[in-house]
Amino acid sequence: MGSTGSGKTTFINLASGSELRVGSGLESCTNEVQTSIPFKVGGKQVVLLDTPGFDDTSMTDTDVLRIISAYLVAMNKQGARLVGVIYMQRISDLKIGGSARRDLRMFQELCGEEAYENVIVVTNMWGTVSQEDGIAREQELASKDIFYKPILERKGRMMPHYNTQKSAHCILEELVPKEPIVLRIQRELAEGVDITQTAAFRQLDRELSEMAAKHQKDLEKLKDEMFQAEQEMDEETQRELAEEKQKVEDDLLKAQTQASRLASDYQAELRRIEEKLHVREV
Numbered sequence: 710m711g712s713t714g715s716g717k718t719t720f721i722n723l724a725s726g727s728e729l730r731v732g733s734g735l736e737s738c739t740n741e742v743q744t745s746i747p748f749k750v751g752g753k754q755v756v757l758l759d760t761p762g763f764d765d766t767s768m769t770d771t772d773v774l775r776i777i778s779a780y781l782v783a784m785n786k787q788g789a790r791l792v793g794v795i796y797m798q799r800i801s802d803l804k805i806g807g808s809a810r811r812d813l814r815m816f817q818e819l820c821g822e823e824a825y826e827n828v829i830v831v832t833n834m835w836g837t838v839s840q841e842d843g844i845a846r847e848q849e850l851a852s853k854d855i856f857y858k859p860i861l862e863r864k865g866r867m868m869p870h871y872n873t874q875k876s877a878h879c880i881l882e883e884l885v886p887k888e889p890i891v892l893r894i895q896r897e898l899a900e901g902v903d904i905t906q907t908a909a910f911r912q913l914d915r916e917l918s919e920m921a922a923k924h925q926k927d928l929e930k931l932k933d934e935m936f937q938a939e940q941e942m943d944e945e946t947q948r949e950l951a952e953e954k955q956k957v958e959d960d961l962l963k964a965q966t967q968a969s970r971l972a973s974d975y976q977a978e979l980r981r982i983e984e985k986l987h988v989r990e991v
Contacts, residue, residue, distance in 0.1 A: 710819075711797030712812045713762040716833045720797060720870065721745050721757045724877035729759055740767055742780040750881045763815045764808035769963070770815070770913055771971050777819065778894050778904060779978040783986055785895045793827040793884030794820060794892070798857075800846055800869070801837040810855065811916055817859070818909040821893025825863035831880055833870040843869075904975045905968065914968060924961035931957060 711717050718731045725745035743759040760777050763770050784791075796816055802809070820828060832850070835843050850856045851867055861867060866883065870876050891899075897907045904910055931954045938946040 710760050710794060710816050711762060712799075712809045713764050713766060715762070715797040715799050716870075717762075717797050718743070718759050719872075720795070720831070720833065720877055721759050723872070723874050724748070724750075724881060725755075725757055727757075740765070741776055750878055751885045753885050755881060755885065763812040770811075770916070771968055771974075774815070774909060774913060775904070775971060775975045775978050778898060778907075778909070779975060779982050781892060781895050782898045782979060783982040785891065785899060786983070787986060790889030791827070791892065792887045792889050793829065794824065795880065795884075796828060796830050796860075798830055798832050798850065799834045800832040800843045801834040802846075805850075805856065813856070814912055814916075815909060818907075818912045819892060819894045821896075821908070822859075822863055824890045824892050825860045825865040827884065827887050827890045828860055828865040829880060829883060830857050830860060830865065830867040831870045832867065833872065835869055835871055903972055905972055910968070910971070917968065921961060924957055928954065928957050928961060 718729050721727060721743075722729055722731070722745075725748045727745040729743045729745065740761060742761075745755075745757040745759070747754050747756050749755070758780070760780075761768060761773050763773050765773055768776075781791075796813075805813075830850070832843075832847055838846070847867065847869070851861055852858055857865070857867060868880050868883070870880060894907055894909050898904065905914075931950055935947060935950045935954065938950060
């Protein structure tokens with residue numbers, strides 16, 4: 710897991726010899742959960758799952774929650790168990806923006822604190838920074854509550870990846886011997902909790918509410934600016950503001966309606982994946 714463009718798919722292809730689709734730059738190419746070909750690590754057969762990020766360029770956050778949740782639940786029903794979760798973090802990022810922090814918060818709610826011991830935060834893209842800068846950023850990521858300190862305090866780990874298969878396998882060798890885990894989202898949904906009542910959705914709902922409030926504030930400001938432009942008979946500015954107002958109104962509507970069909974869409978997605986995987990409960 711990790712933000713769009715953090716190197717998830719590249720890591721999986723390198724580790725497994727798979728040829729999963731890789732996005733270009735910060736544009737996502739993963740619009741569903743992809744699986745690697747099976748391969749051996751430490752004498753055990755391993756399959757890696759590649760998930761879209763919550764800052765995906767082609768899907769809403771509720772779409773991503775629906776897709777990941779349905780796949781994890783279907784996999785659990787099938788009897789396939791996770792032994793660990795890798796969260797990819799670009800060491801080259803000078804700062805961690807709002808969308809990346811939102812992705813991390815959603816990751817934490819999906820996993821639950823009880824699963825942190827089976828989490829490895831993988832820092833990658835070390836070739837784009839000096840060793841000194843990379844180590845300084847790694848220390849900052851590990852020591853702050855808004856980043857990875859809560860995970861590391863609960864026996865999670867942070868490891869560097871140097872873009873080689875050997876490096877990738879060294880990381881996987883830390884997870885392979887661990888006891889399987891059930892993530893919080895898997896447990897909640899297996900117990901019959903509606904997806905709109907899960908910890909992950911409650912976090913997402915807070916994010917969406919904040920986004921809607923921001924769009925509403927932007928809209929009010931634009932209305933004032935449009936009134937001023939009308940008073941000054943500035944037609945060019947009026948056109949520009951009208952286009953911007955339409956965009957903000959569209960963004961506001963999107964933020965307000967994202968969650969409205971999540972429960973029914975999740976059930977449909979779960980059925981689709983179960984049919985695809987030929988799931989029989991075990």
